[in-house]
Structures are given as structure tokens and as C-alpha cells.
Amino acid sequence: MAAGRLDEALTWYQCAADVGYSKALQWAADLMAAAGRLDEALTWYQRAADAGHTEALRWAADLTAAAGQLVGADRLDEAVTWVERAVVASGTEAMRWAAEALAAAGHLDGALTWVERAVDAEDTEAMRWAADLMAAVGRLDEALTWYQLAADAGHTKALQCAADRLAEADRLDDALHWAERPADAGHTKALRWAADRLAEADRLDDALHWVERATDAGDAEALRWAADLMAAAGRLDEALTWYQRAANAGHTATLQWAADRLAEADRLDDALHWAERAADAGQTKALRWTADQLAEADRLDDALHWVERAADAGDAEALRWAACWLADTGRLDDADQLWLYGWEPDRSIADAWDPPISASRNPGCHQ
Numbered sequence: 001m002a003a004g005r006l007d008e009a010l011t012w013y014q015c016a017a018d019v020g021y022s023k024a025l026q027w028a029a030d031l032m033a034a035a036g037r038l039d040e041a042l043t044w045y046q047r048a049a050d051a052g053h054t055e056a057l058r059w060a061a062d063l064t065a066a067a068g069q070l071v072g073a074d075r076l077d078e079a080v081t082w083v084e085r086a087v088v089a090s091g092t093e094a095m096r097w098a099a100e101a102l103a104a105a106g107h108l109d110g111a112l113t114w115v116e117r118a119v120d121a122e123d124t125e126a127m128r129w130a131a132d133l134m135a136a137v138g139r140l141d142e143a144l145t146w147y148q149l150a151a152d153a154g155h156t157k158a159l160q161c162a163a164d165r166l167a168e169a170d171r172l173d174d175a176l177h178w179a180e181r182p183a184d185a186g187h188t189k190a191l192r193w194a195a196d197r198l199a200e201a202d203r204l205d206d207a208l209h210w211v212e213r214a215t216d217a218g219d220a221e222a223l224r225w226a227a228d229l230m231a232a233a234g235r236l237d238e239a240l241t242w243y244q245r246a247a248n249a250g251h252t253a254t255l256q257w258a259a260d261r262l263a264e265a266d267r268l269d270d271a272l273h274w275a276e277r278a279a280d281a282g283q284t285k286a287l288r289w290t291a292d293q294l295a296e297a298d299r300l301d302d303a304l305h306w307v308e309r310a311a312d313a314g315d316a317e318a319l320r321w322a323a324c325w326l327a328d329t330g331r332l333d334d335a336d337q338l339w340l341y342g343w344e345p346d347r348s349i350a351d352a353w354d355p356p357i358s359a360s361r362n363p364g365c366h367q
Helices: 003-018 023-034 038-050 056-072 076-090 092-104 108-120 125-136 140-152 157-168 172-184 189-200 204-216 221-232 236-248 253-264 268-280 285-296 300-312 318-328 332-341
Strands: none
Touching (some): 003 023, 092 125, 125 140, 172 189, 221 236, 236 253, 253 268, 285 300, 285 318, 300 318
């Protein structure tokens, strides 16, 4: 904004303030600060604070905004003076703001001084914020001290935060020590977190120890996670044990997942055994899955048996799939007859009969 227009804008802001809209004084201050006229901006900030902003937080916002402008210009001593006045109005909120502003300006020790004042004023959340700040700038051991203070003040999540920071710094064993503590405090997610980190470090057996603990703490999903982990590591027979445990705990879908892993390992007959169990447990999708696997293995008669079971279980697409497989293997007459006339109750292909409506000979196999 041109200088002449800026002064004109200030006149209008003053007019607004004169008729009782004192917030205009803050806007004028912001405008002057944006124009680089900081000392004039401070005068307007002071007038805003003196002109009816009686609510403590709004008054503090005016003063802290002024402090923000001063920090940006590296006039820290003046900024501190403004923050001190804001503290009178809003207490620890301004202290935390001061710490954040100083940290952003690279004055970490000065920031910690304000954090300590906030802590002394019983702002326990400031402890965790200080810990995060120290960790972010690489002063991890100092951060751990703050995380411990936060935990002692009742912020048990600070323990997991400490574990996260240590893991990020490749200090896994130290991280596990800190994760142990939130787990003991009832945060069962810490157990799975520890298992994840150990698995990433290829320490699978150690990871399974933590999974066992998670399971004992009621995390039934951990069983399936452990099974997937072992399967991905090529330890499939061990994975099957975990899949079975998950199924025993009520997660019957894991029977199908076990079948998937076995099929991927070219152990089709074993996969069919697990799929059979999944179907018996109510996982009806296992019936079509098994038919698909058998069809891909050119075991069409076996596949048709399974797709018939799928039809019995209410799979409306089963007949179309059966007709397609017959067509794909060159049994076109059987495919047409099945598509046109369906199955007999014993699942043999029905003889020709006069349908009540015209029927297409194309079952849509390749749509």
C-alpha cells in the first residue's frame, strides 16, 4: 500500500475506534507492522490494549502480537517486556507463546526459560512441548528429561513420545525401555508399537515376544498381525500356528488368509484344507476362492464341485462362473446348456426345457 494511502487507512481505523470499535486499533497496528513501521505499530498496539480490550485474552493477544513483531525484528529484550505484560493478563498461555516464538527465532535456551516458568505455574503440558522441541533440534537426552517430567506429572503418553524419538534416532533398545513403561501403565498399543519396531529391525523372535504380551493384554488383532509378519518373512509354517490361534480367538477370516498365503507358496492342497475350514466357519467367499484356485490349476471338475457349493450357499454368480469355465476349456455345449437350463437339484446340468422367457447363449464370461 502506498504511504499516502497507508496514512489514509490509519485515519479510517482511528475513526472506527472513536465510535467504539476498538479492534480497529489492532488492525492499524498490524498494518503498520506489515509496512515495516514497527515503532509506530507498537504505539497502536499499546492504544489497542488501553482502549477497552478488557477481556484478558484479547488484551494479551494485542500485547503478544506486538511481541511477535519484535521477535521477528530480533528485538528480543523488548519482546520479553511485552510478553511479561501479557502474562499478567493471560498467565501461562503467553509464556508458552513466548517459548514458541523464541524457539522459532533460534533462541532455544531463552525458550526453555519461559517453559520452566510455565511449568512453575503448573502448565504441565509445557513439559511435553519442551521435550518435543529439544528432540526436534537434536538435543535428545535433554528431551528425555522433559518427557520424564511430563510423565511424572501425569502425561503418560509422553513415555511413548520418548520411545518414538529414540526409535527415530536408531536407539531401539532405549526406545523399547521407554515403551515398556507406557505398556505397564495400561497403554497396550505400546506393545504392538514395540513389535513393529523390532520387526522392522529383523528381530522377529523378539517382536513375537511383544505380540504375545499384546495378546495377553486383549489385543486379539495382534495374532493375525504376527501371522502376516511370519508369512512375509518366509516362515510360513510358524505363520499357520498364529493364524490358527487368531481363528480360535474368533477371527475366522484368518483361516482364509492362511489359505491365501499357502496358495502364494504353491502349496495348493494345504491351501484348500484351510479354505475348507474357512467355509465351514461361515466364510462363504472361501468357496468361490477355492473354485478359482482349482480352475487356475486346470482342475476343472474339482472347481465345479466348489462352485456348486458356492451356489448352494447363495452365490448368485456361481452358475455364470461355472458356464464360463466350461466354455474356456472347450466344453461349449455343456456351457450353453448350463447357462440356458441351469442345474438339477443334484447339481448335474439340467436337460433342455422350455424357459418362460428367451435366454441369451452368452453368459458374459469376458465382460
